[in-house]
Amino acid sequence: MIKIYNTMTRKKEELKPINQNKIKLFVCGPTVYDESHIGHARTYISFDLITRYLKNQGFSVFYLQNITDIDDKIIKRASELGVEPIELARKYEREYLDDMRVLGVENVNYYARATEHLPEIINQIERLMANDFAYETETGIYFDESSFPEFGKLSRRNLEDLNIHRISPDDTKRNPGDFALWKKRDDEPFWDSPWGKGRPGWHIEDTAITEEYFGPQYDIHGGGLDLIFPHHEAEIAQMESISGEKPMVRYWMHTGFLNVKGEKMSKSLGNFLTIRDLLQEYDPEVFRFFVLSTHYRSPIDFSQSALEQSKNSLDRIYKFMENIDELIESDLYENNDYDDKLIRKLLFTRSNFLKAMDNDFNTPEALSIIFNSIKDFNREINEKNVSKSILKRVKLFLLEWGEIFGFKLHSINDADDRTKELIDILIDIRGKLRDKKDWELSDFIRSKLNDLNIILEDK
């Protein structure tokens, strides 16, 4: 039984999809006006893991993500750079998708661009207008907050608080909290609408897209913590007003922030790090491990030393994997006396692992169970209690872990065959030298290979 922490109720709830084992998942994608940063990476790695686990547990997941490719920030940036907004958007969208692929985020079924859903957006606004949930002024179409008394139910705010102490940027609005569905603009880029030329507001694209692919109600909506207010509130107000069906979403999931040295990452503080910067220095899997070593809802603090720790921790798992691979290949011993006991041990470990994951995707606890198991099996291996068939089962379990967590778990061996043969010759020569106890020359070979990142470890 999978339990998910639902931001709406602030409780962990049992996951029960609307339609049997089919899950409709929507996660807010980026506004593509600049390079993606490591905070984006945190969020999308988290939802990638969540999707992988749900699939592992037999759910069929349709993972939909929007791409905000029309927005004031895009237009501003484009005009600064003297390029077309759509060009700029496409460029950063490509980079975003590249970044995600490198990070092993690969479970999104469909990326929906805002600009390719204008008819749906306009249609939603028309329906809001027709039922007096929205009104028109000289500057645009606005959602009438007062028509939706539940506004604020996700972020637990009330309308009075929201309308106090606020300088309204547009005084044609009835209430300060009313938000734009359509902005009347006749500068590029614009689209035609029943209300003249203009552009959609920020919140409406998501509900237009989710209604198009999922309908008015679906299972899980995710995003960063910073989107709860006002973005997700606005989505709820729009969709539930249009359809009259509640709730729009069964489970709201939000990822915690990624901070840098305890502070929020921001350009003005100068601690801003893009995914590309990161990947110049660190392996994507190391960052992935770093992200998954903290629970997805907790804040996570980025630092060089944290990444070093992650690297060493991940190495431990890889080395264990390599060790059992070698043992499976070898013909050292075959001992079946302990098989029953070890199979039980492994099953128990797996069941604990799944229990941790079931509990709102508790990856840190799941990892601690993996490490415990590695330690345990290392001990059994040292005592020569482990048969090959057990090792193969251990390997299968680790591979399953790798699939859920998104680690490839095969040795990074990018050498071509010819190089491998040459290395094998060197190893053979070194073996002969060692037989003759020529330590000086054999250490020399090992050290030189080490310089080329070829690690030789004697048994």
Next chain:
RNA sequence: GCCAAGGUAGCUUAGAGGCGAAGCGGUGGACUGCAGAUCCAUUACACGUGAGUUCAAAUCUCACCCUUGGCUCCA
């Protein structure tokens, strides 16, 4: 001001009434020609402070101290 999250060994993170956690790092030992990996031991008074509830509190209650974040740009 309002609303959140949190303070757990040197560091990073879990846990959530009774069995003293996981990883990283440090030290000593076993094994190695050496190194590495692995194992064993150790680092260790672990739970912000003060009260209370309880047979039992890191975990529940209350108060207090401190940190961080959000409050219509935001993953």
